[in-house]
Amino acid sequence: MPMTCDEVFARLSEYVDGELPDALTAEVEAHLQSCENCRKIGDAFCATLEVLKTHLRAGDRAPASLRARLKAALG
Amino acid sequence: MTHSPLPDEALLRSVAGGDSRAFEQLVERHETPLYRFAVRMCLDPERAQDAVQEALLSAWKDAAAFRGGSTVRTWLFSILMNACRHLRRTRAGQPVQSAPLDEALAAPSLAPTPEAQVGTAELGHLVDRVLSELDPQDREVLLLRDVEGLSGEDVARLLSLSLPAMKSRLHRARVALKTQLDRRLAGDGAARKVAACP
Numbered sequence: 001m002p003m004t005c006d007e008v009f010a011r012l013s014e015y016v017d018g019e020l021p022d023a024l025t026a027e028v029e030a031h032l033q034s035c036e037n038c039r040k041i042g043d044a045f046c047a048t049l050e051v052l053k054t055h056l057r058a059g060d061r062a063p064a065s066l067r068a069r070l071k072a073a074l075g
Numbered sequence: 076m077t078h079s080p081l082p083d084e085a086l087l088r089s090v091a092g093g094d095s096r097a098f099e100q101l102v103e104r105h106e107t108p109l110y111r112f113a114v115r116m117c118l119d120p121e122r123a124q125d126a127v128q129e130a131l132l133s134a135w136k137d138a139a140a141f142r143g144g145s146t147v148r149t150w151l152f153s154i155l156m157n158a159c160r161h162l163r164r165t166r167a168g169q170p171v172q173s174a175p176l177d178e179a180l181a182a183p184s185l186a187p188t189p190e191a192q193v194g195t196a197e198l199g200h201l202v203d204r205v206l207s208e209l210d211p212q213d214r215e216v217l218l219l220r221d222v223e224g225l226s227g228e229d230v231a232r233l234l235s236l237s238l239p240a241m242k243s244r245l246h247r248a249r250v251a252l253k254t255q256l257d258r259r260l261a262g263d264g265a266a267r268k269v270a271a272c273p
Contacts, residue, residue: 010246012246013242013245013246013249014242014246017227019227019242044253045249045253048249048252048253048256049221049249051198051199051202052202052206052217052221052222052252053221053222055198055199055202055203056111056115056199056202056203056206056218056222057111057222058199061107061110062106062107062109062110062111062127063110063120063124065124066106066110066124066127066128067102067106069124069128070102070128070131070132073128073132074095074132074135
């Protein structure tokens with residue numbers, strides 16, 4: 001029986017992460033090919049994850065004061 | 076500082092023997108991802124430094140206790156997570172408000188791709204802001220898995236969850252992030268201007 005939209009949505013993270021068994025991956029992909037709504041949701045979901053990874057990995061180097069604090073604490 | 080070719084485990088063995096240079100090299104290697112995690116869990120740069128300092132000092136003191144059941148990186152994150160949770164519990168002021176879980180898991184969002192709606196820099200600020208408003212459990216799993224790229228098994232171990240339970244929490248957190256981000260993007264111009272202010 002083909003997957004429903006809710007079932008595909010529930011598996012979306014595992015699908016995006018490449019963690020579904022092959023048979024299930026094929027079922028999700030078949031659904032995405034036939035359901036424009038789910039395809040848009042899937043694309044938007046992936047885009048959000050990409051933004052999360054790209055923007056949050058880029059910033060926030062540890063401040064120089066952290067090493068100074070460690071040095072002071074270790075004596 | 077010269078970058079050491081030694082793997083983390085070898086550096087940590089040296090640290091266990093009191094080698095402060097090995098410790099400096101370990102700090103240099105890991106301080107940025109640790110700080111990056113802490114600043115988003117503690118929501119305060121000073122507290123984040125407190126947490127990272129506490130975690131690294133624990134690593135210095137307890138290096139001999141590392142048994143190799145995980146990577147050194149995962150071990151450091153486990154110490155840091157406890158430090159962040161401790162600081163969060165003792166933090167004065169209002170707790171972070173998060174979206175109700177049933178809203179986050181409701182009908183999937185139909186919003187177009189977020190980048191199409193705002194500029195790149197503004198979007199980065201917005202993602203950060205939305206992330207800071209998520210439930211700490213959601214933030215933790217997103218930061219560990221999606222930002223720091225720890226394996227699913229390591230994240231499950233750090234969160235004391237089974238792998239399926241971790242995956243379920245991760246999916247919930249991603250949906251919550253997406254839902255809140257879409258809500259912000261669909262919000263009024265004033266909200267977006269505030270989000271864009273440096």
